[in-house]
Amino acid sequence: MTAPIAPPPETVLAPPAKEGRYLLDREGLLAPLMLLPAVIYIIALVGIPLGLAIAYSFSDVSVGDQSLDWVGLQNFRDTWDDRVFQQALRNTIFFTFATQALVLVLGNILALVLSSDFHGKRIVRFLILLPWATPVALVAVGWWWLLQPPQSPIDYIFREAGLLGPGGSISSDPNMYWLAIPDRAQFSVLLVYVWRILPLSTVIILAGLTSIPQDVLDAADVDGAGFWRQLFLIRIPLLLPIMLVAFLFGTVFTFTDMTIVYILTRGGPTDSTQVLSHWAFLKGVQAGDLAQGAAVAIFLFPVLAGIAALMLRMARRAETS
Secondary structure: OOOOOOOOOOOOOOOOOOOOOOHHHOHHHHHHHHHHHHHHHHHHHHHHHHHHHHHHHOEOOOOOOOOOOEOOOHHHHHHHHOHHHHHHHHHHHHHHHHHHHHHHHHHHHHHHHHHOOOOOHHHHHHHHHHHHHOOHHHHHHHHHHHHOOOOOHHHHHHHHOOOOOOOOOOOOOOOOOOOOOHHHHHHHHHHHHHHHHHHHHHHHHHHHHHOOOHHHHHHHHHOOOOHHHHHHHHHHHHHHHHHHHHHHHHHHHHHHOOHHHHHHOOOOOOOOOOOHHHHHHHHHHHOOOHHHHHHHHHOHHHHHHHHHHHHHHHHHHHHHO
């Protein structure tokens, strides 16, 4: 007698999921939702001011008359013909590229030093990063005190060393007057720019240096490659995309900064340290000519956009190669 066959168990069907229960699990919805605050922030603090600046640059708006009367390209023609603007443009290009050239060389040296093991490395790293963590206004005020006679400690050291004063090997004056003579003022501004940007570039290059595979360096040691051969044939080629990123960030910060020039020299003497961002502030805010100030500021945008596109393209090519 055969045993009766048990009926198959009934399939328990899960209750239908409510529509929208797993709505936030969809990448197509979650990604835009998470990016929305950043997009709103950028539009509010960058997009709207940029749109207003473009509108102002094609009008004759000022503090006294805020009506937007169309004038076309007249503001740009007047700005381009301005002698101070031309000087500010030359100074901006000089400060930017001279600063980045020095920063890349010094940043690579500091990154190589900080990547090695030595006693007190954490303290040295803290001291190198301190200029970047300090507010730029406080940095500029500190350098102004260091360079301004008669209390300049730098001039005091030079005087005690016999470099300044009667019979001094550099100058017979008791002070160098760093911010009062055009070439010395340019050197002082360049020095502060380098001192300000160097920590950021060092950290970026150090991060790229530590990401180099140790197997590559060990193989170079086995093959008998010395320090300089490893530096120019291994480290620098592998660090090229990272250095381009450091160059990009440093260029943007230097090209758009006005605080250092504003506190140290106010663009003087005789506009020898005038830069575009500071000149736009003087024209648009202090002089009240919003249209001219916006026209000067708009000149910064295509230059920075072009530099950013060029550097990112070069970095992408370096990564693929």
